[in-house]
Amino acid sequence: MNATRARRLAPLLASLAALAVAVSCAAAPAVGDAGRLLDFSDAERQAILAHGPWPPPLVPDPSNRVSGNPEAAALGQRLFFDGRLSANGRVACVSCHAPPALFADRRKVSIGLSAVDRNAPSLVNVRFARWFGWDGGSDSLWAHSIRPLTDPREHGIALEQVATLLATDPDLSCRYQKVFGRDAAGVSTETASADAGKALAAFQETLVSIPTRFDAFRAALERGDGAAAARYPENAQRGLRMFVGKGNCSTCHVGPLFSNREFADTGIPFFLAPGIVDPGRYGGIVRVRQDAFNQLGRHNDDPVRAPGTATRHVDLQQKNFGEWKVPGLRNVALTAPYMHNGSLATLREVLGHYSELDEDRLHADGEKILRPLRLGEAEIGDLLAFLDTLTSPPPGLMMDLLPTARAREPCR
């Protein structure tokens, strides 16, 4: 294949191009032949371009005054890996958000002190979300970072323990002083907890994935470079066409993240046990309104509480039962199992779900978007090939954002 391609290219470029093709073939699993660019319509091109560019601007979170502060990210990294923030001394954030699993845990549902009832999402690119948790029960990354600490199934501690650790551990209290400019022993438990959440958020903000083969294709389309675009495998192009077209996937999985950052009902059953349901987004809205750390409360660092707009206006509706956050699809091939309850083991099963959708499971007055797609084997293969091109090549993350070196240095 490389030889035929090379012969078609101008002699000067031939060796370089052959090398590039060889490298990209070696780095990625075989997903099919490269070489032809499908005749995408203007509407299709527009829909494809809307999935980028990547990454979006890395804007600091105005509700977190240490967002983007590397010292805060280093403190957050220390806390993220610290088992002392748990009732048995052994559960840390990293227990369920492990780096080799793209900061998820590969389990159906997570296990801390005991089992929870939801699947752990990958934390890569979490900074770009509007709502956090499958139910959107938190309205900022820092507020969500406090939540697992007190959940009896996760870390299972009282927030006093967070405040005490920050005040008494020499390294942590030194870092706290550096980041927040005050003594951790002198602040209230609630403030210390909010600050811990903000440092944890500063760390998680550094988890940003690097551009993918899809992004290279999109960029080539944007600059009108047909030759470069044609290097994107043809089956992935067909899958992409299905994704933005007949499949209707990009109605919800839209934008650079492949998520509209809102909630939808896709007919995944949400019974936890006979007669007991997980209320999904409905419960999330109730929860976020009650949260002492929400964007409308005093721990929001933005003087005009601008990031509180969504929380102020979010509308509790009956349709929110059975709705879940639309997950982003970057690196989705690496983050099985899928859905809020981890009930689908593979991407093929997810596509099977959309293909054979049971419309009775959608709410009667639900959104008229999803229809059983009745996909054929070839179409499923194309969609899988496309989803596979959303995988970041090694090392996966933008390494220069990570605070690891700083977190390793002792604080003085």
Next chain:
Amino acid sequence: MKRTALLLAAMAAAAGAPACELPPGGQQIANRDGTLALSYRPDPAPLAIDRPFSLLVHVCSRAPVESLTVDAHMPEHRHGMNYKPGIAPVGVGAWRASGLLLHMPGKWEFLFGVRVNGKTERLAHAVLVR
């Protein structure tokens, strides 16, 4: 600007329309008998999905406007927004509806309810958002 004036002049001739002028630059809609005209403008502009925005709404009406409601829905998908806009007056015949968010690409419709003389006039305007 000119077009607005012309439009209003035509309506005034037809049905004794509102004696005020809508600001230029917004989307304009009117009710059937021409007794009511309205303009709206998004802030920030242009409209985009997945981004909170406000609508600045101006209403020209013969009788005083008692209240205004603003909403949006996707008629084909049969759903509204996930957010409830807040409405505040910002001058004579002007309101700001804040906290709107269009969460999907496709055909949306803005819905305005203008209460005049104890009756609500409903005006709708369709937009395609990509």
